[in-house]
Amino acid sequence: MHASAQQAPSETDSTPAPGAxxxxxxxxxxxxxxxxxxxxxxxxxxxxxxxxxxxxxxxxxxxxxxxxxxxxxxxxxxxxxxxxxxxxxxxxxxxxxxxxxxxxxxxxxxxxxxxxxxxxxxxxxxxxxxxxxxxxxxxxxxxxxxxxxxxxxxxxxxxxxxxxxxxxxxxxxxxxxxxxxxxxxxxxxxxxxxxxxxxxxxxxxxxxxxxxxxxxxxxxxxxxxxxxxxxxxxxxxxxxxxxxxxxxxFLGLSNLIPAELSADGVQSSVRPERVRLLTADTAASAGTVSLLGTVSETVYTGPTTRFLVDTESGVRVIAERANDHHPSAESAFGRGDRVRVEWTTDHASQIG
Known part of the structure; x- marks a missing residue:
């Protein structure tokens, strides 16, 4: 992988400045x-x-x-x-x-x-x-x-x-x-x-x-x-x-979505904060990848709560929600709950 360090040439010198x-x-x-x-x-x-x-x-x-x-x-x-x-x-x-x-x-x-x-x-x-x-x-x-x-x-x-x-x-x-x-x-x-x-x-x-x-x-x-x-x-x-x-x-948490579940037919990456967590009876939204599953684990981190969802498609998906509700309130979802996870197709990045 090569990242160019060249700068725009000046009006008097067309030779790019060398990298540090x-x-x-x-x-x-x-x-x-x-x-x-x-x-x-x-x-x-x-x-x-x-x-x-x-x-x-x-x-x-x-x-x-x-x-x-x-x-x-x-x-x-x-x-x-x-x-x-x-x-x-x-x-x-x-x-x-x-x-x-x-x-x-x-x-x-x-x-x-x-x-x-x-x-x-x-x-x-x-x-x-x-x-x-x-x-x-x-x-x-x-x-x-x-x-x-x-x-x-x-x-x-x-x-x-x-x-x-x-x-x-x-x-x-x-x-x-x-x-x-x-x-x-x-x-x-x-x-x-x-x-x-x-x-x-x-x-x-x-x-x-x-x-x-x-x-x-x-x-x-x-x-x-x-x-x-x-x-x-x-x-x-x-x-x-x-x-x-x-x-x-390596760079933070990421959901690796196999090609068969991606909107464009190639493997993609979706960050947990881009994944919406909904009740199972919520209808799938247009322009999304939407999967049904069960919450297998919750992880409280302070600012956020992570939800590990085992989907019916066999893929585990991590969703992350900001803890912006009242401090004394419990999360809307817990272990064993049936849920829907979805993300908009343009929030997924192609891999490779």
Missing amino acids: VSLAGVSKTFGDFTAVEALDLDVKPGEFLSMLGPSGSGKTTVLRMIAGFENVTSGSIHLSGVDVTQVPPHARQVNTVFQDYALFPHFTIAENVGYGLRVAGVSRAERATQVGVALEQVRLSAVADRLPHQLSGGQRQRIALARALILRPQVLLLDEPLGALDKQLREEMQIELKQIQREVGITFIFVTHDQEEALTLSDRVAVFNNGRVEQVGTAREVYEFPATEFVAK
């Missing part, structure tokens, strides 16, 4: 095992791209090849049009933020953030100025003199981000940096991370196995499976119009 990162036919093997196979992927300048997939799908290996930590078996990697396939990590204009933050425990926060500048020989006065700006960007100016163990997990994550950004890389690589945070803090940091990326304007490539996280953060999502990219698109495109059965099943 371009991978052409990139493969990586470890002995007899192929971790990444013939991958083509372009990342646009200033874009937030998430590489999403299960463990072992190849996304972290791709990140490490972009960083230079892993050698490419075949293919090429370009940064802003420059071939860096054989360039060592320290000579690439990229930086990486890891899940464990890797902060120096005996350095103050200011010393941690300014470490890269110190190694680069930047003067003490200039380092202090740039560290102040970097801490302001992540909204942690007040903790400059503290040690890492005195900060919360979310604060340490932001310090690791500031340390990476202060060197002004062309591309920032993030390897599941929110994975160690609890759910509430993780959701807060997702918003913070997206806001920071917009402010600094640097290309972010983010690795995650969390579908909701990828949808929340990304300009585009590349969905990985078995060393290949199955689909690249905006969050809405990959969710609403999955290109393959894997994407439909």
